[in-house]
Amino acid sequence: MSLSSVSAVPHQSWVRQIMGLPISVHVRGPDARSDLVARRVERMYDELRAVDALFSTYSPTSAVSRINRGELALEDAGIVVDEVVRLCRIARERTDGCFDAWLPDGKGGTWFDPSGLVKGWAVERAARRLNLIDGHDFAVNAGGDILLRRQVPGTQPWRVGIEDPDSPDRVLLVVPLESGAVATSGSAHRGSHIVDPRTGKAAGDARAVTVVGPSLLWADVFATAAVVQGAGALAWLEALSGYEGLVVRDGTVATTSGFPAHS
Amino acid sequence: MRRIVLAATSTVSGLIMLFSYHTSTMGAGGVIASGGTAGGGSTGTTGSTGTTGSTGTTGTTAAPTPSTSGSGSSSASTAKKTYTGQSVDTRWGPVQVQITVVAGKVTDATAVVYPSGNGRDAEINSYALPILHDEAVKAQSAKIDLVSGATVTSDGYVQSLQSALDAAHI
Numbered sequence: 001m002s003l004s005s006v007s008a009v010p011h012q013s014w015v016r017q018i019m020g021l022p023i024s025v026h027v028r029g030p031d032a033r034s035d036l037v038a039r040r041v042e043r044m045y046d047e048l049r050a051v052d053a054l055f056s057t058y059s060p061t062s063a064v065s066r067i068n069r070g071e072l073a074l075e076d077a078g079i080v081v082d083e084v085v086r087l088c089r090i091a092r093e094r095t096d097g098c099f100d101a102w103l104p105d106g107k108g109g110t111w112f113d114p115s116g117l118v119k120g121w122a123v124e125r126a127a128r129r130l131n132l133i134d135g136h137d138f139a140v141n142a143g144g145d146i147l148l149r150r151q152v153p154g155t156q157p158w159r160v161g162i163e164d165p166d167s168p169d170r171v172l173l174v175v176p177l178e179s180g181a182v183a184t185s186g187s188a189h190r191g192s193h194i195v196d197p198r199t200g201k202a203a204g205d206a207r208a209v210t211v212v213g214p215s216l217l218w219a220d221v222f223a224t225a226a227v228v229q230g231a232g233a234l235a236w237l238e239a240l241s242g243y244e245g246l247v248v249r250d251g252t253v254a255t256t257s258g259f260p261a262h263s
Numbered sequence: 264m265r266r267i268v269l270a271a272t273s274t275v276s277g278l279i280m281l282f283s284y285h286t287s288t289m290g291a292g293g294v295i296a297s298g299g300t301a302g303g304g305s306t307g308t309t310g311s312t313g314t315t316g317s318t319g320t321t322g323t324t325a326a327p328t329p330s331t332s333g334s335g336s337s338s339a340s341t342a343k344k345t346y347t348g349q350s351v352d353t354r355w356g357p358v359q360v361q362i363t364v365v366a367g368k369v370t371d372a373t374a375v376v377y378p379s380g381n382g383r384d385a386e387i388n389s390y391a392l393p394i395l396h397d398e399a400v401k402a403q404s405a406k407i408d409l410v411s412g413a414t415v416t417s418d419g420y421v422q423s424l425q426s427a428l429d430a431a432h433i
Contacts, residue, residue, distance in 0.1 A: 013432035015420075022420040024429045026408065141425055144412045161424070163412025169424065174407055182411045210411055 009155055016045045019052045021143035029136030029152045040129050047126040055118045068111050088114050095225035100197030120220035123147055145183040147216045165208040165248055172253055175260045181216035185209055185223035196228045205230045206249045213243035
């Protein structure tokens with residue numbers, strides 16, 4: 001496998017399983033292999049574990065699980081949960097309800113599942129620790145959702161392959177990016193796991209949607225919402241400011257007009 | 264060499280036709296179909312795409328003559344070559360397509376110039392490329408650092424392309 005980074009620039013990677021996902025970190029730059037950088041990366045992972053302990057829907061002791069069992073009121077859950085709740089409400093508005101952390105529970109009520117927003121939010125938040133490393137490039141890949149920054153003179157832009165949902169050993173195209181976020185949502189490989197919050201049923205027919213933009217939180221939310229949109233996904237993405245999208249649907253791939261040129 | 268150039272020509276013109284096809288049906292569920300194999304002369308199937316463009320084609324899709332932008336010897340049919348088609352004026356602006364050919368097969372297609380003057384109008388400016396699985400870029404040969412996709416999961420990580428990309432630097 002060929003690698004795009006300049007060989008003279010040290011490049012180190014790490015991977016840990018957190019939030020049920022492999023989270024890979026790549027750092028390029030003169031001190032990429034130093035203990036200082038390694039410690040910052042580990043602190044980043046620690047922060048993600050702490051977030052998971054609060055928001056995991058799998059852990060019975062998380063704040064989210066206690067909220068859903070009625071043991072903890074939303075307003076008593078603390079400022080970090082407050083922030084996520086606030087962002088979930090904004091996400092619901094910005095996506096016309098296609099992203100909604102309050103899903104029908106089938107019994108006339110709702111249950112709170114902010115997972116679709118927490119991952120991007122948490123990675124962006126935790127990656128501030130990597131941002132503090134001057135003069136280094138970094139990339140974080142959390143289960144296919146990617147946050148990037150490049151600032152080392154002479155290094156190439158990060159090259160992100162967009163996976164072919166029908167053939168994961170292939171990429172549909174390659175997006176070179178200096179900084180920003182790439183998020184992909186879809187029904188590939190694990191069955192349809194996106195629910196249309198408006199109906200409570202499995203979402204639309206977009207096979208996969210990739211969104212590129214400045215914020216990982218919003219790229220991820222918009223990708224999920226676009227999958228729910230199905231046939232209307234591309235037009236909906238086109239109307240978003242600052243974000244571009246790629247939609248795989250019915251055997252075709254289509255992109256918004258400003259999607260980064262690939263090479 | 265000649266064979267490759269011919270294949271590339273048909274592919275570029277096919278893609279140009281796709282680009283000039285009015286995409287207004289996409290938002291309404293229309294499909295821009297293309298089952299052609301790009302390396303093998305896809306004018307037949309992409310031609311049918313053109314005819315489905317009942318909203319009008321431009322008539323300016325003169326087949327571009329690909330120019331070899333790399334050097335490349337005529338005997339090395341397995342060498343990677345990049346061809347850039349001539350810029351073609353469509354009703355929405357100039358379109359220029361660049362393709363990469365390896366061993367006579369198109370491995371990548373890029374619109375190096377495409378209309379953007381109307382900014383956010385999806386009906387006019389969105390462009391579509393067909394997924395041609397035989398020609399999709401093989402990730403193992405693509406220069407990539409990271410993979411965005413739904414299979415980067417805990418269950419699939421060990422087999423995933425991302426794990427290979429990580430392992431190169433761990």
